[in-house]
Amino acid sequence: MFFCFMNNSANFKSGFVTIIGKPNTGKSTLMNLILGEKISITSPKPQTTRYAIKGIWNTSEHQIIFVDTPGYLKPRYELQEKMLKIWHNALKDVDLIIFLTQIDGFPTEYDKEVLNQLKTLKNPQLAVFNKLDLNPEVDRNELVKYLPESINEVFFVSAKTGENIPELMEAIKYYIPFHEPYYDNDMLSDLPMRFFAQEIIREAIFHFFEEEIPYSSAVLIERFKEFPDKVIIDAVIWLERESQKPILIGKNGSSIKKVREYAERELTRFMQMPVQVHLFVKIKHKWRKKQSALKELGF
Ligand SMILES: Nc1nc2c(ncn2[C@@H]2O[C@H](COP(=O)(O)OP(=O)(O)OP(=O)(O)O)[C@@H](O)[C@H]2O)c(=O)[nH]1
Ligand SMILES: [Mg+2]
DSSP states (O other): OGGGGOSGGGGOEEEEEEEEOSTTSSHHHHHHHHHTSOOSOOOSSSSOOOSOEEEEEEOSSEEEEEEEOOOOOOOSSHHHHHHHHHHHHHHTTOSEEEEEEESTTOSOHHHHHHHHHHHTOOSOEEEEEEOGGGOTTOOHHHHHTTSOTTOOEEEEOOTTTOTTHHHHHHHHHHHSOBOOOSSOTTOSOSSOHHHHHHHHHHHHHHHHOOTHHHHHOEEEEEEEEEOSSOEEEEEEEEESOGGGHHHHHOGGGHHHHHHHHHHHHHHHHHHTSOEEEEEEEEEOTTGGGOHHHHHHTTO
């Protein structure tokens, strides 16, 4: 009987780690830092991430699949309801949950609500206080007392400087079970290149525009054509209102040009090949509230 465990995979660890927490605490930044590649877009604005995004960390002894999630929200409109569903699905059957919060302002009502939900779950859980670089002298004992007993270990880190990330990684490896790898060991994500193209364009919009434009924008890749020496991408940016169009395009197209150049630069780096991006702007009235539009966008 025991022979079946005596193969090469006997010492191999593999499993799923879901990162949850309030918008803007640094979940995507942390995952990207661990993976050493920008898999999940980030921005200084809350609610940047809209999908559960997997990033795969491979070594000769581990394959750890990180799942970055949208900040958990109370559904105010249809899109947020979809985000909530993604969050709940992401917690099912995971090997480890990372509750990520930032030191500043902890515990918010939001943190308390998430911690209350974590109490009811059996999965191993780590609490990670991020942005230590902004509060290096914080009284850690004061913060830790708000954590429920379901939390196995606590870390204070900076996803910006990398402080205490090696210690966090050791704990993550510890809680991952012995298991064969779930994916090929050269995979960094299970998402296709066109998804990254869409996300990088969204990141550019978060980067260059204020207020409602980033939240009213959705990006759809209409053509993704790979040639031996380049890639050509046609993408449509959906906006919710006609009045948003001139803002996104800018005077003589100057604003949308910045978005295009940002996307081309990032994608060229990521794909290690010249990438040309063509952007088109369309209006889809109130797409965030429409089931059919959300479906088309893959929610
Ligand atoms: N100073 C500092 N800033 C950080 C740190 N980690 C993340 N940030 C910044 O915090 C902002 C939010 O980071 P994200 O990674 O996009 O946050 P998120 O939790 O994924 O946010 P949502 O996707 O909206 O839920 C960005 O401007 C990051 O650069 C950190 O350790 N220190
Ligand atoms: Mg994010």
